[in-house]
Amino acid sequence: MRSNFSKTFWVGIVGIMVFATQSRAYEAVEDTKGGSISGTVTFVGSPPAPQKINIDKDVEICGTHEKFTEYLLVSKKNKGIQNVVVSITNIEKGKALVMPEETLQLNQKGCWFNPHIQIIPVEATLEILNPDGIMHNIHTLSIENPSFNKAQPKFKKKMKVTFEFAEIIKVKCDAHNWMGGWIVVAEHPYYALSDETGSFAIKDVPPGEYTLEYWHETLGKQTQVITVKAGAETQADIAMKPKVKEKKIKKTPEEK
Ligand SMILES: [Cu+2]
Numbered sequence: 001m002r003s004n005f006s007k008t009f010w011v012g013i014v015g016i017m018v019f020a021t022q023s024r025a026y027e028a029v030e031d032t033k034g035g036s037i038s039g040t041v042t043f044v045g046s047p048p049a050p051q052k053i054n055i056d057k058d059v060e061i062c063g064t065h066e067k068f069t070e071y072l073l074v075s076k077k078n079k080g081i082q083n084v085v086v087s088i089t090n091i092e093k094g095k096a097l098v099m100p101e102e103t104l105q106l107n108q109k110g111c112w113f114n115p116h117i118q119i120i121p122v123e124a125t126l127e128i129l130n131p132d133g134i135m136h137n138i139h140t141l142s143i144e145n146p147s148f149n150k151a152q153p154k155f156k157k158k159m160k161v162t163f164e165f166a167e168i169i170k171v172k173c174d175a176h177n178w179m180g181g182w183i184v185v186a187e188h189p190y191y192a193l194s195d196e197t198g199s200f201a202i203k204d205v206p207p208g209e210y211t212l213e214y215w216h217e218t219l220g221k222q223t224q225v226i227t228v229k230a231g232a233e234t235q236a237d238i239a240m241k242p243k244v245k246e247k248k249i250k251k252t253p254e255e256k
Helices: 004-024
Strands: 035-043 085-088 104-107 117-121 126-129 136-141 149-152 158-161 167-173 180-186 191-193 199-205 208-216 220-228 233-235 238-240
Touching (some): 035 208, 117 191, 180 191, 191 199
Parallel strands (some): 035 233
Antiparallel strands (some): 085 191, 136 149, 136 167, 208 220
16 A cells, blocks of 8 residues: 555646646747847857868869858957857746748858858758759757758759757768758747857846856856846856866877
């Protein structure tokens, strides 16, 4: 016979599970009575200059213009960092997540992902374009969503994909090792991408206290807690610096 304690225990566990499932879902409300969040992400220290990429394959298509790395773009004017994904990590309700009016695209023209990073709502269609007349092979390194690795031959000018779960996904082309980009799948509308001066804005946020996350592909992740008030603008600047490299442990000849 089960004790009362045991029954209470299991009812409690089920209750927690139901609550956890419900609290994860994002709820759209008509009037957010919102405020806004804006700020600038700046780099601490002297940023390294983008490196010139050695194009050693399909040169007649891929090598028509010089290409430079995009994994750390810092403004010379104000040290603002471009392509930082700023998002609220703990928002449960707010304005609706609307589908883009025009279908979002990821172009591979000239063997280069354009845009380098893009935010896309869950379930929205993304068209992957190949106007190059050569084969690209698009490969997503995802965990929450099924990863795909699809050849896109020269005759296949367009592929359509969707993503079901929120995640920041690295994208590469297995045919051209310098091609790299990111797809940011968003489950709510409170995401922004910093521009070339490092500035960003997130609007119509319901009043409350939130955790704001700043993610950069090479600088990593930082967070800060902010408070949003109705009709007001919350300033949320942040400085990011390079991650400290882990010390290399010398291997003994046996381990090599
Ligand atoms: Cu390619």
